[in-house]
Amino acid sequence: MAQQDGSPAKASGENIEQFGYKQELRRGMGLWDVVLYGVLFMVIIAPQSIFGTIQQNSHGMTPLVYIIGFVAILFTAMSYMRMSKRFPIAGSVYSYVQRGINPHVGFMAGWLILLDYVLVPSLLIVMVMNWGVALVPGSPAWLWAVAFIAFNTFVNIRGIQMSRGVDWVIFIVEIVAVVAFIALGTNFVLGGGGAGGFVLDPIYQPGQVDAHFVAAGISIAALSFLGFDGMSTLAEETHEPEKNIGKGIIIALSIIIVVFVAQTYIAAIVQPDWAATDPDMGFFDSVYLVGGPVFYKIMLLVNIVAVGIANIINAQMASSRLLYSMGRDGVIPRVFGKVHPKFQTPWFASIFLGAITLCLALPLQDYMGTLAGFVNFGALSSFILLNFAVFIWPEVHYLANRTRQQYNPRTVQFKQAIKQQEKEKGYHHKCAVCGRTDTDYPDLQFRYCSKCAGYHCFCQDHIFNHVHFTEE
Numbered sequence: 001m002a003q004q005d006g007s008p009a010k011a012s013g014e015n016i017e018q019f020g021y022k023q024e025l026r027r028g029m030g031l032w033d034v035v036l037y038g039v040l041f042m043v044i045i046a047p048q049s050i051f052g053t054i055q056q057n058s059h060g061m062t063p064l065v066y067i068i069g070f071v072a073i074l075f076t077a078m079s080y081m082r083m084s085k086r087f088p089i090a091g092s093v094y095s096y097v098q099r100g101i102n103p104h105v106g107f108m109a110g111w112l113i114l115l116d117y118v119l120v121p122s123l124l125i126v127m128v129m130n131w132g133v134a135l136v137p138g139s140p141a142w143l144w145a146v147a148f149i150a151f152n153t154f155v156n157i158r159g160i161q162m163s164r165g166v167d168w169v170i171f172i173v174e175i176v177a178v179v180a181f182i183a184l185g186t187n188f189v190l191g192g193g194g195a196g197g198f199v200l201d202p203i204y205q206p207g208q209v210d211a212h213f214v215a216a217g218i219s220i221a222a223l224s225f226l227g228f229d230g231m232s233t234l235a236e237e238t239h240e241p242e243k244n245i246g247k248g249i250i251i252a253l254s255i256i257i258v259v260f261v262a263q264t265y266i267a268a269i270v271q272p273d274w275a276a277t278d279p280d281m282g283f284f285d286s287v288y289l290v291g292g293p294v295f296y297k298i299m300l301l302v303n304i305v306a307v308g309i310a311n312i313i314n315a316q317m318a319s320s321r322l323l324y325s326m327g328r329d330g331v332i333p334r335v336f337g338k339v340h341p342k343f344q345t346p347w348f349a350s351i352f353l354g355a356i357t358l359c360l361a362l363p364l365q366d367y368m369g370t371l372a373g374f375v376n377f378g379a380l381s382s383f384i385l386l387n388f389a390v391f392i393w394p395e396v397h398y399l400a401n402r403t404r405q406q407y408n409p410r411t412v413q414f415k416q417a418i419k420q421q422e423k424e425k426g427y428h429h430k431c432a433v434c435g436r437t438d439t440d441y442p443d444l445q446f447r448y449c450s451k452c453a454g455y456h457c458f459c460q461d462h463i464f465n466h467v468h469f470t471e472e
Helices: 031-042 047-057 062-086 093-100 103-135 141-158 160-190 211-225 229-237 241-270 282-329 347-361 368-406 409-425
Strands: 446-448 457-459
Touching (some): 031 229, 031 241, 031 282, 047 062, 047 241, 047 282, 062 093, 062 211, 062 229, 062 241, 062 368, 093 103, 093 229, 093 368, 103 282, 103 368, 160 241, 160 282, 229 241, 229 282, 241 282, 282 347
Antiparallel strands (some): 446 457
């Protein structure tokens, strides 16, 4: 029945009552807000922190590693796109696998992605602590952690509107910093520095690319792309989520790969001797070479602000929405499903994540590699379950149903009766209305009516033109 109160009708994806939930979070995001969220969550300057490590592991082909990683992650992105259209709710991979396979497997997927979402803010805070001490020697690392976690938790509780304003400011700062580095790096190389010009070595080196290189490249680069999946957690705060979430994921990934490849290519040709690249500060060494100590400190500060605020805000936002969804379903304590009455945000989950991030970051400051390994494991494992739910499970489910139908006693009896009829009466099909058979009329098509009680066959003239049998 049409609405009579003059209020705008809900888009189908905004009607979460169809999934058994009520709208508790505030919708206020459009397509480009979602794209911005994804780009900032993935962080357009993310390669800068791990550039040196990838350079050494890839023999100087960091841009190629990111291209391979992008192609691999695109398949999972398409799975998110498909599932976000079918289930535009906040639980992300937890909800998708829960509804695509069953609640038990969904519970496993939820805990696996939770391993990623809970540990990512801790990993990022550890990076900020290390950079902060490098920027201000002698400053206490814990102070950097407390300051950023407190600010980010406050912004997350206040809601999407406040975090969106912070996101736009930091996005502009990041873009300016990346453009400045690319411009200075190009000028440096064309002036005779580094490789002395644009070369193909960072993109491809004959004899160096094999299956091992591809597998290693995907596992390393995957960490930088993590964040696109978090965009799906905003489904209940986005207008037309069935369209905007999936589309936003693809747009954000397309933007991020261009920026990743551009800046890592310039950094690679500024320092063509990949074996001598510092694994921890490799990118910043390139920054120092092209812009001097002032630009070095500026870029370090930009990384601290971008990762410490924008990236962690968005990581905590995704994590709190996942906890909210799982708490709402009762698979974890329901207190995580509590929503702030004024700001319409999952306030308890946000505070919990802030506390967990602080408790993990301080003792694990020297274990970045271990944290990164757990994050990758949680994310990639949940991605496997998601892709299974999208590409494989429907086929398995179809074949199981088909097999069950084939060996159903009633089906077996029907097939035996048909064979016996053909043997005794000389025909396979006979129309229950006109009496014509497939023996007398071999070109005539016959069908069984699914609306009739029992098994009754009809010719093509009567399959849609007969009175249904109500008794077998």
